Amino acid sequence: MPTYTAPTKDQQFILHDVLNISAMDVPGYGDLDRDFTNAVLEEAGKLASEVLAPLNPVGDKQGCKLENGVVRVPEGFKAAYDQMAEGGWMAMDMPEEYGGQGLPYIMHTAAMEPMVSANMAFNMYPGLTHGNMAAILAHGTDEQKETYLPKMCSGEWSGTMNLTEPHCGTDLGLMRTKAEPQDDGTYKISGQKIWISAGEHEMAENIIHLVLAKIPGGPEGVKGISLFIVPKFLVNDDGSLGERNSLSCGGLEEKMGIHGNATCVMNYDGATGYLIGEMHKGMRAMFTMMNEARLGVGLQGYAQGAVAYENALGFARDRLQGRAVTGTEHADKPADPIIVHPDVRRNLLDQKSFVEGARALVYWSSSMLDRGHLSNDKDAEDMMSLMTPVIKGFLTDKGFETCVLAQQTLGGSGFTQEWGLEQFVRDARITMIYEGTNGVQALDLVGRKLGLNGGKTVMAFFDMVKTFIKENEGNEALKADFLDPLKEASKDLQAAGMYFMQEGMKNPNNALSGSYDFMHLFGHVSLGLMWAKMAKAAHEALDNGAEDKEFYETKLATGRYYMARPLKMTGTHLARIQSGADTVMTLDAANF
Structure with missing residues (x-):
């Protein structure tokens, strides 16, 4: 276990x-x-x-x-x-x-x-x-x-979000769920939603569904979507629960992972709903929930990687197999623990350096979210809008990869249920899919977020990196191991952005075929910036005589690994981006 x-x-x-x-x-x-x-x-x-x-x-x-x-x-x-x-x-x-x-x-x-x-x-x-x-x-x-x-704050009631339908997921403009206006100001919601996490369960007295639907006569496509509160049980004027609403769970999905969560088919048969926000402006309201959910899914990605790494590390310290290539390290044992082997260490450091860098990125991003909400900082809000697809897409891709690496550390044991690693792999897999697949995140990043505010927001990110490097360029403890690699990686990111500006105008496929690589390139630079910040903090703690010297030295060693190895992938991603769309688009659909 x-x-x-x-x-x-x-x-x-x-x-x-x-x-x-x-x-x-x-x-x-x-x-x-x-x-x-x-x-x-x-x-x-x-x-x-x-x-x-x-x-x-x-x-x-x-x-x-x-x-x-x-x-x-x-x-x-x-x-x-x-x-x-x-x-x-x-x-x-x-x-x-x-x-x-x-x-x-x-x-x-x-x-x-x-x-x-x-x-x-x-x-x-x-x-x-x-x-x-x-x-x-x-x-x-x-x-x-x-x-x-x-009631939701207390946990007495719970909540969901209802977007996807059997025939449409990403393209919500194809939605068929209808909301018929009633004389009393309510709406009758009719339609079917699928893949609704926590859509039905016994843990809360009431479940408050947020449901996207179209009011007849509204604009076509996503411009005609509205958002409705549809409670499982209607709520009386005094706050008590009334009669059961006309909605039901029509089935549960059999899934690869997250078995403990109820993934429901929800049927709405003239259920009473209440408009939330403006009519035909439902996507704006739903994206308040979606954007937070995407940050939460990014956290899920690295958090699953974190627990998988913890268990892989424990196994690597205990499992005895072979001897260190440079000579026996534990002569009192029949073999050395596998953590002595360079490739096992490479595997573990890939996991460790990602998890710790990702944690810093998500916490930093949460502080930006607070700046936007609590200080009404529009620039911070825009920065979070830019970073959201990077956090969701990159951290879940790498989080799943981290779980697989952790499973690999255990060898055959990782493939068995007894050790639990295979569950982490299965559970982490969904993070790359729900709340907008990672391919969609990459398209959102390149197609929408790079042009946010006329490109001013992405330039603000570049300036943030440049400013950090410039402010610390006199710090010799940081320069070679952290600042120089970060500068090189940032140049790769800027070169990719320039390629999109120059070639994307000629042929949009040149930009879109490189969008996934760009998301990962951006992710690596973001983690590189976080590791540079962590290195600075670790050096300052050591300079100030920190008691736990080993903790901070370990941080520096882990950061040096990330900057020297994983961060170098920015050059590969740039090369792939600059290869353009010709090789991607050359085959006719029939020839695949």
């Missing part, structure tokens, strides 16, 4: 040594001192390791069952859900007036990481609820907020 220990020390390092959050000019950050964040993260880690992690294989083996229209979740899930709700973990960053704790989003991110690592399928239930609440908070009326948010 796999183990899990929350990376509290690493989390604290990023929050305080790297980001120095308590000194940031963001409302609420001044209260986030080391003692406070450590207390929160210690408790989050304890819940994750002691309660959620043991349920992960249980949920995988038992799965969910649909019985007479009710979804039965795996054993132990309901008790864990109640414990999570009682601890106030459902709504850490929601306003206090609705029962939340009013903390910045970055604390929600940091607290959720260990829970996602411990049990990704379980965490999807509160995770979908959180995104649902964010959409209602941003776009709902005062009455809607007062009706739904307090």
Whole structure:
């Protein structure tokens, strides 16, 4: 059975040594001192390791069952859900007036990481609820907020998002679900939605669905989509639950992974719905939830990689196979542990350097989200818009790859259920698909986000990298190992952007055929920047006489590995981008 220990020390390092959050000019950050964040993260880690992690294989083996229209979740899930709700973990960053704790989003991110690592399928239930609440908070009326948010913050009610239909996923303009206006201001929602995570279960008294549908007579395509609140049970004027709404779970998907989460077919048969936001502006409201969900999925990617790495490392330290090529290291044993072998170390360092760099990127991004929401910083919001497809696409691709590398570390044992690595691989696979496939993320990055604000936002990213390098160019401890590789990688990214500007105008396929490589190139540069920032923080801690010298020296060694090896992939991605579209588009469809 796999183990899990929350990376509290690493989390604290990023929050305080790297980001120095308590000194940031963001409302609420001044209260986030080391003692406070450590207390929160210690408790989050304890819940994750002691309660959620043991349920992960249980949920995988038992799965969910649909019985007479009710979804039965795996054993132990309901008790864990109640414990999570009682601890106030459902709504850490929601306003206090609705029962939340009013903390910045970055604390929600940091607290959720260990829970996602411990049990990704379980965490999807509160995770979908959180995104649902964010959409209602941003776009709902005062009455809607007062009706739904307090019960969702407490965990008494949960939430979902309903987009996909059997005939349309990415192209939502093909949607058929209808919303017929009623004389009382409500709508009758009719249609079928598929792949609805947490769409039906027994853990909450009510489930609040956010459903995309078209009002007859509206504009064609996505411009005619509206968003509706459709509760499982109607809510009376006094807040009590009324009659069952006309909606039902029509089936559960049999999936490769995340068996503990109910992935439902939802049927709406004239269900009562309430418009949220403006009519025909549903995509704007839904993307409040979608964008948060995409950041959350990026976290899922590296968080699954993190728990897989932890277990691969433990195996590599214990498994005895062969002798070190430079001579026996453990003469008292029949063989040396496999961690002495260079290729095993390469494998483990690929995992370790990615996970730690990705964690820094997601926490930094959460601080940008807070700047946008709490400080009304438009530039920070735009930066997050640019970074969202990179975080979702790159971190889930590499997170899945990390799980596979961890599985490979165990050899044949990694292929068996006993060790748990194969579950991490299966669970991580969905992150590359849902909330917009990674191919769509790459197209969004190149087709939309590069041109955001006339290209000013991507230039702001380049300037951020240049500024960091320039401000630290006199630091000899950073220059050769961190600043020079970062500068080289950043030049590759700028060259790719220039290629798109020059060749994409001539033939759009030149840009789109290189979009996936560009997403990965951007991801590597982003992690390179994070590692340079972490290296600076580690050197400063050592210079100031840090007690745990080994911790900071390990950070530097891991960062040097990333800059010397994984970051060099930027040159490969650039070469692929500059090869253009001819070889990609040359075959007729019939010749594939």
